[in-house]
Amino acid sequence: MATVEDRVKAVTAKTLNIDAADIQVEHSFTFDLGAESVQSVELVAMFEEEFGIEMDEDAALSVETIGSASEFIARVCVEQGVAIEG
């Protein structure tokens, strides 16, 4: 069963067109993984689609790393009553 972190890495890899195996939990979306501003918006949308949640865009876009994104999404899933592990 995939963890939230695994799913965040998979979505990030697909959206940014990079290999999931190269993504580390401490990686920054912008500095380490090269996400441009429009891709940040895509990432938020893709996380919402993957997890079936609605995120506040300001809060979501303030998240900087894979690890903090995983924690943020897990928290939103709990708040919105969505099963965490897919």
Place this chain on the structure above:
Amino acid sequence: MKLILLDIDASARRNFDPVGLSRPLFELRTGITNLAEKLIAKTKPDSVACFIPEYLAPVYRTETAWPVNDMSQLADDDILLVNPIIKADALNPACDKSSEVVLAEDGTLLYACVRAGDVGKIEGACINSWVDNARAVLPNVKANLPTWNYAWDLMLANPDQLTVDFGVLGNSGIEGTVEQPNAIRGSSKDVFIAPGAVVHPMVVFDAEHGPIYIDENVEIHPFTRIEGPCYVGKNSILLGAKCREGNSIGPFCRVGGEVEESIIQGHSNKYHDGFLGHAYVGEWVNLGAMTTNSDLKNDYGSVSVILDGSRPVDTGSNKVGSLIGDHTKTSIGTLFNTGSMVGAMALIMATGEPLPKFIPSFAWFLKGVTTKGFGKKKLYGTARTAMSRRGKEFTDEHEAMFDAIFELTAGPRLTAIQKGRKQMAAR
């Protein structure tokens, strides 16, 4: 007699989206003047007051000297209440005779005359209950009077209204500065250039088919060609524009490229090349270079507009371009389909293809889909910057008004965002 402008039908006014979302309907333009100015010119009241949706009131109070949503105005005078969708030319109230409520066949209140002696018979804690009470107390009369029913009605009537308004205003001649060489085709009596306007050399005014009204402090750059009928509002700048017939350009606009039979409310920029035809553009809009709208289908058929994200409305016209709400910005190369409805506070990035016909308010349209983007606070920041560049302030009242518009337009936007996510995921 006191004229009360009555813009309180929350449902019907949505037919004027997106340009009616952020202003009273009577502030919408057609021809040289707006609907309120036409109604005032027709009825010649001693004073004016208005009732509008509460979410618009705080901003509008900063823009008008008229009392807004003030129930004390409904007293001590003969009152003419007018729904601003009624065409001023058709309004012939006989308020000096008796009180009456005039209704359309579907029951919509068109106008009501209330003699001073009858005002005391009508009670109501708010304007809606007061109007309901007036309908119950006063004689009701059915009338079949022409009305404006959609935003595109104003745009489609614009050429004729321009000609009528030019005659009503009665101005003619050159009072501004016209640097030679320039050319006027047709009669110079059909051209008015107001004091303070500056026309650079190599500008053509073609008034053969309609009058041209250039208002105060307009600046017209070389190689601009203006076909009448046309109105250019105070302090606007035309930059080598190809102004085809039938345009109303409000104050403080900057317009280049090709524009035809369009209304631009004011404070909007279409600085560069690109075609805008049969469009109604709100305020503080910026159209990036080469932004173009189609205004004619390839099969010459009637154009439909999707007002609410789902329900196409047949305009009955084969020429309808785009309707664009306040503060919307387009990137370079944006292509709008025929009959496009683009909400307020939208930010649009071109795809190279014609965009969907419905783009909701507050949409960040990126890579071909509607997204949440960077949210409304970022859009407010952009609005604040854009307005400050023209010496205006995006106030807390503006923010509260647009917060209300955000809620009013939430349903279609959420649907579009969810659809966009699925499209993105499928790539």
